[in-house]
Amino acid sequence: MFDQLSGRMSKVFEGLSRGGKLSEGDVSEAMREVRLAMLEADVALPVVRSFVNNVKERAVGENVLDGVSPGQAVAKIVNDSLIDALGGAGAVPLNLSVPAPIPFLMVGLQGAGKTTTAGKLGLRLAERERKKVLLASLDVQRPAAQLQLQQLAEQVGARTGGLVVSLPIVEGQQPVEIARRAMETGRREGYDVVILDTAGRLAIDEPLMEEVRQIRDATTPAETLLVVDAMTGQDAVNTAQAFKDQVGITGVVMSRMDGDARGGAALSMRAVTGAPIKFTGSGEKVSALEEFHPERVAGRILGLGDIAGLVEKASEQLDEEEGERVAKKMLAGKFDLNDYVSQINQINRLGSISGILGMLPGMGKIKEKLAGKDLDTSIFNRHKVIISSMTEQERRTPGIIKASRKKRIAAGSGTTVPEVNRLLKQFDDMSTMMKRLSKMDLPSMMRGIGGAGGLGDMFKGMGGPGGRPPFG
Amino acid sequence: MAGFFSRLKQGLSRSNERINAIFVKRQLDDNTLEELEDELIAADLGPAVAERIITKFREKSFGQNVTSDEIRATLAEEISHVLEPVAIPFIPDPAKKPHVVLVVGVNGTGKTTTIGKMAHQFRQEGKSVMMVAGDTFRAAAVEQLQIWGERVNAPVVAGKQGGDASGLAYDGLKRATEEKTDILLVDTAGRLHNKNALMEELAKIIRVMQKFDASAPHNVLLVLDATTGQNALEQVRVFQELVNVSGLVVTKLDGSARGGIVVALAEKFKLPVHLVGVGEKAEDLRPFSAQDYARGLVGDTQK
DSSP, X not given: OOOOHHHHXXXXXXTSOOSSBXXXXXXXXXXXXXXXXXXXXXXXXXXHHHHHHHHHHHHTTOBOOTTSOHHHHHHHHHHHHHHHHTTSSOOOOOOOOSOSSEEEEEEOSTTSSHHHHHHHHHHHHHHHHOOOEEEEEOOOSSTTHHHHHHHHHHHHHHHTTTOEEEOOOOTTOOHHHHHHHHHHHHHHTTOSEEEEEOOOOOTTOHHHHHHHHHHHHHHOOSEEEEEEETTBOTTHHHHHHHHHHHTOOSEEEEEOTTSSOOOTHHHHHHHHHOOOEEEEEOSSSTTOEXXXXXXXXXXXXXXXXXXXXXXXXXXXXXXXXXXXHHHHHHHTTOOOHHHHHHHHHHHHHHOOHHHHHHHSTTOHHHHHHHHHTTOOXXXXXXXXXXXXXXXXXXXXXXXXXXXXXXHHHHHHHTOOHHHHHHHHHHHHHXXXXXXXXXXXXXXXXXXXXXXXXXXXXXXHHTTOGGGOOOOO | OHHHHHHHHHHTHHHHXXXXXXXXXXXXXXXXXXXXXXXXXXXXXXXXXHHHXXXXXXXXXXXXXXXXXXXXXXXXXXXXXXHGGGBOOOOOOTTSSSEXXXXXXXXXXXXXXXXXXXXXXXXXXXXXXXXXOOOOSSTTHHHHHHHHHHHHTOOEEOOOTTOOXXXXXXXXXXXXXXXXXXXXXXXXXXXXXXXXXXXHHHHHHHHHHHHHOTTOOSEEEEEEETTBOTHHHHHHHHHHHHHOOOEEEEEOTTSSOOOTHHHHHHHHHOOOEEEEEOSSSGGGEEEOOHHHHHHHHHOOSOO
């Protein structure tokens, strides 16, 4: 659905002249694609505008070095600028330099993930900093919100030997009172950090914004963290502006980065609040909170792929041992239909192929090509059905499958003989390729895959100047 | 409907202010069109949909000397044209006892709150309601729904946290059938659509319910947060593919987000938008009106 920026850029750059300085025309053309890619990634319009203008200024007149195409030169400037804009130098640590108990305030819209983030933050502080953490829910709006934080605290507490505890719930107490009681308890019982989790609120809800100001004034938090859903659209600027103006923000946490949203809100947040993005939430487990990596998010926003994310996703979903077992068989040239089924299961676990392609840099072109051909992973499942109608012997030595066996298999699997033939032919091709691989005859294999004009190019491009992934 | 309209208007007021600023009386030229297109993009329609709508709009109105009201009316008409076919109210089938509604969505969109509000409204209409606390993952999600159950005086079928949601849904369906309940609302844990294992779990809930009643669930409602950007397209695509979503509920339209993604969704998937959430109160979950929404998006022409 999202055309990959790299694919588009490479088209634009095909027209760019080689060598010399980047002209304004060259850059403007490329910037139109950057603008579109950023808008599709949900970067807010005003933020896109100023970003594009900055990059234009930086790029026009820039010398294109020998051996680098103008396309790569512009793409590098775009990518570097984006990493800068997202915070560049890396994660900014939490402010732990005020006297204990250190108050942290969690704010954000409803459903952004504040409570879950509060729990994750508690775990992190306890595990990495050996801090004693008190969690307090000030959410008297949503039913059972306080109970949610209490249950999270129990979970996290159990993992940390009781370093994380929640403030006992007192029915009927109002948020500002709860905040005061939390700080009071924190002082009395020697907590290092007190995390105050507020109710979700709309930025335009005056009474609730006033309430969070009162909480802030009563506790003078060392950090006021705005929790933002990575799927947030254009409204990110309004939310960021309102919370910045009315409460003041010291840091941003992007939640749900384990989704497949391109996460443009991160750039909007950073641009509007000026506050660093401190963490990203990356899963449902309480340990799934990570430091922010600007370069990864930059790649996602531009559609250049997220290799690290792919590896993470792969390792999370794949059965490593099974993969290794099959790989060994492949290398030994003993790949059979049982192994093929195991591979299909792995592929299914990884999700749609186009999703995977989207995570690889430089795959834009291939993806476009495949999109036209109606890529359909259900073919694998048809194959699974056909194979399930084979005997164990047939699966291990497909060579024995001749006419009568084919008929039986087709009937048994509700398919047709030509379909069975196609599967066998494809399997045969795969086996041939694997035998080549086992002989480490990589070049001829690459020609085989690269027929579509993509994969082979990608591997060639890997060793490009500066070690950066290729952009075209 | 005045209440609904004014609330929606409040919710969308930011966009009104900004779009109004563009509507000085002048000839409708390229610059104006470009500004309008930008405004639609800023409302989350997405660059492609915004372009298409503006292109159609241009064909009708380019070069004319128009007042701001006329621009707004025509643009609203264009958008409402896209939305009208999907503005379909949610009406349970009284012949079904129970009419089973499975509520799904990514985390934090407001599934449980939506169920609570729907239950409240059906109870107001004198219907009997049962709820299944199928979010067995998130801490205190069960208690959250139980509190709604007490508020609206409707039974909540609940199990242990971490328990099997499909078994629970089966129990709920069985009990609701025995008690001839009008409507069974089944809550589920929020899940990101790219987590295959979790999506498979959702498909399992449906399969297990179908063992009891092959026609269940009669509706699968996907709850979407209006603050969501272009990723909503992917959410709808995957949920529709895997659990056969029958309609949408769009929540949090009372915020500063303009929910323009609804237009993009209507264009692409043509799924009914049954309900929109425009406020905290149970009554603030309303049927979706294409015209009101379109007018709210570009600025009210009948102030």
